Amino acid sequence: MIEQIARQLERVAISGWKIKEENVESEEYFFVKNKVDLGRSKKVRKYEVTLYKDFEDKNEKYRGSSVFYISPGMENAEIIQAIEESFFAAGFVKNPWYPLAPAVSKRFYSEEYELSELASEAVGAVFSQMKSINSWLNSIEVFVTRNRDRILNSEGLDVSLSKYRTYIESIVSSSGREEVELYDQLLLSVPDHDRISMRISRLLEMVGERANATATPAVKGVPVILTGEPAKEALKYYLMQSNAHLKYDKISEVELDNSVQSEEEGDRITLEVVPELEGSYYSLPFDNDGLLMKKRKVIENGILISYWGDIRYSYYIGIEPTGAAMNFSVGEGSLTVEEMRKEPHFEVTHFSAVDVDETTGDFGGEIRLGWYFDGSKRIPVTGGSVTGNLKSLDSFCLSRERELNGDYYGPVSLMMEGMKISGE
Amino acid sequence: MKVTNSKYLDDRHDLLRNLISILESDFPYVSILGTDVKGKLFQVTTTGISVNDSRWSERGFVLRVHDGTGYFEFSFNEIDSESLNGIVEFVRKKVAVFRKAMIQNNLEVAKTPIPDEKEWKLSFKDEVKMLPGVLSAEEILGRLSNLKDEAHSLSEEVINVMTLMENVQVSKLFISSKKDLFQSYIWSQGYLYVVARRGKKTKYSMKGFSGLKGAEILDEMDEYVDKVVENARMLLFAERIDPGTYDVICSPDVAGLIAHEAFGHGVEMDMFVKERAKAIEYLGKQVASELVNMHDGAAGVREVSSYVFDDEGCEAKDTVIIDRGILVTGISDVISASILGTKPTGNGKRQSFERKAYARMTNTYFSPGKDDLQEMISSIDYGFLLEDYYSGMEDPKNWGIQCVIAYGREIVKGKLSGRIVSPVMMTGYVPTLLKSISMVSKDFRLSGTGACGKGHKELVKVSAGGPYIKAKARLG
Incomplete structure (x- = not known):
C-alpha cells in the first residue's frame, strides 16, 4: 500500500513527501491480584503521510506541510481526496523552509521472538515475587509489543526497523496503619526477568513503608532529596532547556556557553542525548523524520555547549540535528546517597504525579511516599506536597550512584535546597 | 446541520455481522465495536503554523468474545471477505494460547x-451549527492568525502565542447478536495560550473552549484574547503562597477538577473490583457537605463526552454520584458491573479501538447551588479565590488530592486584595475537603479541553465543571 500512496502523491505538484508505515502487534494481559481479568491481542497497520509544499513570498522561501492518516482498506478515491485537501491546506502553512531527512537506505531489525512467549515470560517474572506478608500485587497490566516501522521520503530515504517493547503497570498494596497502594510503570525493550522481579520486589518493600507512614509534618529549611522517578523528571527540565524547538520558540532562555543552572551552590550538570540505552523502551535508530539519530553532549559542568533537536528546528537555529532524541544520560554527582542522608533532610520517592513546568521551571507534587530525617530518626511520611522553582534553588547536588530508568541513565538521587514542604 | 454518516463503517457492516455469526459457533458471546474518527487540528503559534489530521483520528475494530469463563479481545484494522476466515482462526488460536500461558504460570x-x-437497534446522527468543512483552511488559519497577532499587539511582554482549533467527527458502530447501534457526532475544542516574560520571569495563561460543536467554536474565542494576555501578565507579579490551610473559593474549572480528580476517579467501579477504591466503604454514607450534589453522565449534558452509547454498546446515563452529601453509587463498565452484580452505567470507554475499555468518566460536575459569588467572597476574612488549573492526579485508594492550580487571588476581609499567588498546589483528604464546602454558587460551567488518563495512560475526552464552591483547603 505504501507504493500506492507514494504513486498518488507523485501525481500532485507537491515539493516533497514522507510516509511512515507502522505495523503494531501486541499481547496484553490485565490482572486483578493473580487472576487474569482480560486478555487482548492487537494487529494493526497504519500510515502517517506528510505532504510538503514550497512557496516564496517577498524573496523568502517557505515550506508548508500537512499530516494525514491513511488506514488499510481506504479506497483510492478517499486517498486522493485526503491528498488534495492536505495539498490545499499546506499552501497556507507559512513556515520558514527546512530540509527533509537525506537519502539513506538502512534496515535495523532486532532478533525475532514469538510475541506470546515474551508476554508469558513477562507475566512469569512479575508473579515470581509474591513472598511479602503485608504487601501484595493488587493489579497488573502487561503489554508486550512488536513494532515494525518503515519511513520513506521524496529525497530517497528508506529506513525501517523492528523493535520489541514491554510495558508493565503495577499497583501494589499493603496494610499497616491503613491499607495503601503505590503505582509504578516499568518500560523495557524485551522482558528482562531480573529487572522485572527486582522492581516488583522493591515496590512491595516501598508500599510496606507507606502503610506505616505518618502524615507529612510542616517542616522548613531542610534540603529535599528526590530519588528515582522524581529525580529523573526534575533533570528532564534541563534536557528541555537545550532543545532546539524550545529555543526557537523562546521558551528556553539559555544561550550557548551560559549556565543552564541558576546561582545555586553544589554540583554542575553534565547531560547527553543518547539514541541507544541498553534495554530502553525508547531507544530508536532513527526519529519520526527518518533521520538517523546521533549522540551529543549538550550540557557540560552546567554550561550549555550545544542544542539538540529534530531536523526542522535544528535547521532554524543553525545546528546539526541529532534527531528527536528519546533517551538522555546525566553525569554522576559529588555525594553518595548515604552522604546525602547524613544531615536532616526530606526525601521523596513517590509523588502522585511529578509536575515540572518546562516553561516556568515550577516544580511540585503531592507526596505519596517520603521520609523525614530530623537528625536522629528517619520516619516514612505521606500526604502534603513539595513545591518550588528550579530557576531559584539555593543548592543542588547529584548522587554518585546512577541508574537506568526507562529513557534515563543518571543519578539515582538529587538533593535541593530552596523547595517548600507543605504538611500538617 | 446534521452530522454525516460513515461510509467506511456502513460498507463493512454486513461483513462484521457475518464475522459475529461465524464466531458465535465457538463463543457464547461475541461483539464488535467499529470506529471511524476523523478530524483536523489547526494551530497557529508565534513561530509556526500547522494543519494536520487530529491525533484522535482512528479507524478499526475491536472484537470481544466470551469463552464461557472470561473475556478476550482482538483489535485489528484490516477486514474484507477474503480475510474473514483468517480473523476467525487467529482469534480461536489466540484464546487457546492465552489460556495456556495462564496454566504455565500457575x-x-x-x-x-x-x-x-437486551435487543436494541439505533441510528443516531447529532447536529451542529456549522459543520467543520464549511470553513476553508485559509479562513480558519486567517482567524487564528488574527487572534495571535491581537495578543502580541496588546503587550511587548508577550513572547509566544498559540491559538488552536480542533474539530473531530466520531462515528461508532456496535454489533452483537442482540444489538445493532450506530452514532455519529462532532466535538470541537479551541485554545488561546499566551506566554509572557519580564526579566527572568516567565509565566503563561490559557483559556480553553469545547463542546459538541463545529467550527462555530471560533466565534467564542474572539472575545477572550485580551483576558488571556492580561492574566499571563498578571502572573508575572505572582508570589509563591505560604503553605497552609486556607478558606478558598474554587472557580467552576477548579471545582470541576476536584469533582473529576478527587472524587470521580475513585468511583470508577473497576477500582471497586480491584479493591482500589476507598469509596466502596462509603456507599450510602456522608462524604460531603449536604450542599453537594455530583453527577457523571454522557446523557445529562451536552459536552465533549456526551454520546448515545458507550464503547461496550451500553446506553448513556446521567448518574447521580453524590446526593446531598451522601455517596449513592459509582460509574461502571460492563465487566466490572457483571462482577459486582450491578448495572453498567454507560461509562465503558476506550482510548481507541486499539485499547481496552475501562470504567471512565464522561461529563462530571457539581450541581449549582443558591449562593452568589460576591457574597461568597465577602464571607471570607482571609483566603484565596482559586482560578484555572494546570493538572491534577487521582488517588482512589487513599482519597488524596493533587490539583495544580494556575493562580489564587488573595481575599482579605471580604475583598480581593490584588495580590496573586501562583502556582498553587492543593493537597489533602477528599472527604475533609468536600465536607468543608459551605457555599455553592448559582453559576454552572463545564469545560472539556484536553484529555483524561487512567493512571498515566488511556487518554479519553471528558468534561468537568460546576459552580463556584467555598471550602477549606491545604495549599502549598
Whole structure:
C-alpha cells in the first residue's frame, strides 16, 4: 500500500513527501491480584503521510506541510481526496523552509521472538515475587509489543526497523496503619526477568513503608532529596532547556556557553542525548523524520555547549540535528546517597504525579511516599506536597550512584535546597 | 446541520455481522465495536503554523468474545471477505494460547458472567451549527492568525502565542447478536495560550473552549484574547503562597477538577473490583457537605463526552454520584458491573479501538447551588479565590488530592486584595475537603479541553465543571 500512496502523491505538484508505515502487534494481559481479568491481542497497520509544499513570498522561501492518516482498506478515491485537501491546506502553512531527512537506505531489525512467549515470560517474572506478608500485587497490566516501522521520503530515504517493547503497570498494596497502594510503570525493550522481579520486589518493600507512614509534618529549611522517578523528571527540565524547538520558540532562555543552572551552590550538570540505552523502551535508530539519530553532549559542568533537536528546528537555529532524541544520560554527582542522608533532610520517592513546568521551571507534587530525617530518626511520611522553582534553588547536588530508568541513565538521587514542604 | 454518516463503517457492516455469526459457533458471546474518527487540528503559534489530521483520528475494530469463563479481545484494522476466515482462526488460536500461558504460570482466569444483553437497534446522527468543512483552511488559519497577532499587539511582554482549533467527527458502530447501534457526532475544542516574560520571569495563561460543536467554536474565542494576555501578565507579579490551610473559593474549572480528580476517579467501579477504591466503604454514607450534589453522565449534558452509547454498546446515563452529601453509587463498565452484580452505567470507554475499555468518566460536575459569588467572597476574612488549573492526579485508594492550580487571588476581609499567588498546589483528604464546602454558587460551567488518563495512560475526552464552591483547603 505504501507504493500506492507514494504513486498518488507523485501525481500532485507537491515539493516533497514522507510516509511512515507502522505495523503494531501486541499481547496484553490485565490482572486483578493473580487472576487474569482480560486478555487482548492487537494487529494493526497504519500510515502517517506528510505532504510538503514550497512557496516564496517577498524573496523568502517557505515550506508548508500537512499530516494525514491513511488506514488499510481506504479506497483510492478517499486517498486522493485526503491528498488534495492536505495539498490545499499546506499552501497556507507559512513556515520558514527546512530540509527533509537525506537519502539513506538502512534496515535495523532486532532478533525475532514469538510475541506470546515474551508476554508469558513477562507475566512469569512479575508473579515470581509474591513472598511479602503485608504487601501484595493488587493489579497488573502487561503489554508486550512488536513494532515494525518503515519511513520513506521524496529525497530517497528508506529506513525501517523492528523493535520489541514491554510495558508493565503495577499497583501494589499493603496494610499497616491503613491499607495503601503505590503505582509504578516499568518500560523495557524485551522482558528482562531480573529487572522485572527486582522492581516488583522493591515496590512491595516501598508500599510496606507507606502503610506505616505518618502524615507529612510542616517542616522548613531542610534540603529535599528526590530519588528515582522524581529525580529523573526534575533533570528532564534541563534536557528541555537545550532543545532546539524550545529555543526557537523562546521558551528556553539559555544561550550557548551560559549556565543552564541558576546561582545555586553544589554540583554542575553534565547531560547527553543518547539514541541507544541498553534495554530502553525508547531507544530508536532513527526519529519520526527518518533521520538517523546521533549522540551529543549538550550540557557540560552546567554550561550549555550545544542544542539538540529534530531536523526542522535544528535547521532554524543553525545546528546539526541529532534527531528527536528519546533517551538522555546525566553525569554522576559529588555525594553518595548515604552522604546525602547524613544531615536532616526530606526525601521523596513517590509523588502522585511529578509536575515540572518546562516553561516556568515550577516544580511540585503531592507526596505519596517520603521520609523525614530530623537528625536522629528517619520516619516514612505521606500526604502534603513539595513545591518550588528550579530557576531559584539555593543548592543542588547529584548522587554518585546512577541508574537506568526507562529513557534515563543518571543519578539515582538529587538533593535541593530552596523547595517548600507543605504538611500538617 | 446534521452530522454525516460513515461510509467506511456502513460498507463493512454486513461483513462484521457475518464475522459475529461465524464466531458465535465457538463463543457464547461475541461483539464488535467499529470506529471511524476523523478530524483536523489547526494551530497557529508565534513561530509556526500547522494543519494536520487530529491525533484522535482512528479507524478499526475491536472484537470481544466470551469463552464461557472470561473475556478476550482482538483489535485489528484490516477486514474484507477474503480475510474473514483468517480473523476467525487467529482469534480461536489466540484464546487457546492465552489460556495456556495462564496454566504455565500457575495463574487463574477470573470467572466473569456472560453479558445478558437486551435487543436494541439505533441510528443516531447529532447536529451542529456549522459543520467543520464549511470553513476553508485559509479562513480558519486567517482567524487564528488574527487572534495571535491581537495578543502580541496588546503587550511587548508577550513572547509566544498559540491559538488552536480542533474539530473531530466520531462515528461508532456496535454489533452483537442482540444489538445493532450506530452514532455519529462532532466535538470541537479551541485554545488561546499566551506566554509572557519580564526579566527572568516567565509565566503563561490559557483559556480553553469545547463542546459538541463545529467550527462555530471560533466565534467564542474572539472575545477572550485580551483576558488571556492580561492574566499571563498578571502572573508575572505572582508570589509563591505560604503553605497552609486556607478558606478558598474554587472557580467552576477548579471545582470541576476536584469533582473529576478527587472524587470521580475513585468511583470508577473497576477500582471497586480491584479493591482500589476507598469509596466502596462509603456507599450510602456522608462524604460531603449536604450542599453537594455530583453527577457523571454522557446523557445529562451536552459536552465533549456526551454520546448515545458507550464503547461496550451500553446506553448513556446521567448518574447521580453524590446526593446531598451522601455517596449513592459509582460509574461502571460492563465487566466490572457483571462482577459486582450491578448495572453498567454507560461509562465503558476506550482510548481507541486499539485499547481496552475501562470504567471512565464522561461529563462530571457539581450541581449549582443558591449562593452568589460576591457574597461568597465577602464571607471570607482571609483566603484565596482559586482560578484555572494546570493538572491534577487521582488517588482512589487513599482519597488524596493533587490539583495544580494556575493562580489564587488573595481575599482579605471580604475583598480581593490584588495580590496573586501562583502556582498553587492543593493537597489533602477528599472527604475533609468536600465536607468543608459551605457555599455553592448559582453559576454552572463545564469545560472539556484536553484529555483524561487512567493512571498515566488511556487518554479519553471528558468534561468537568460546576459552580463556584467555598471550602477549606491545604495549599502549598
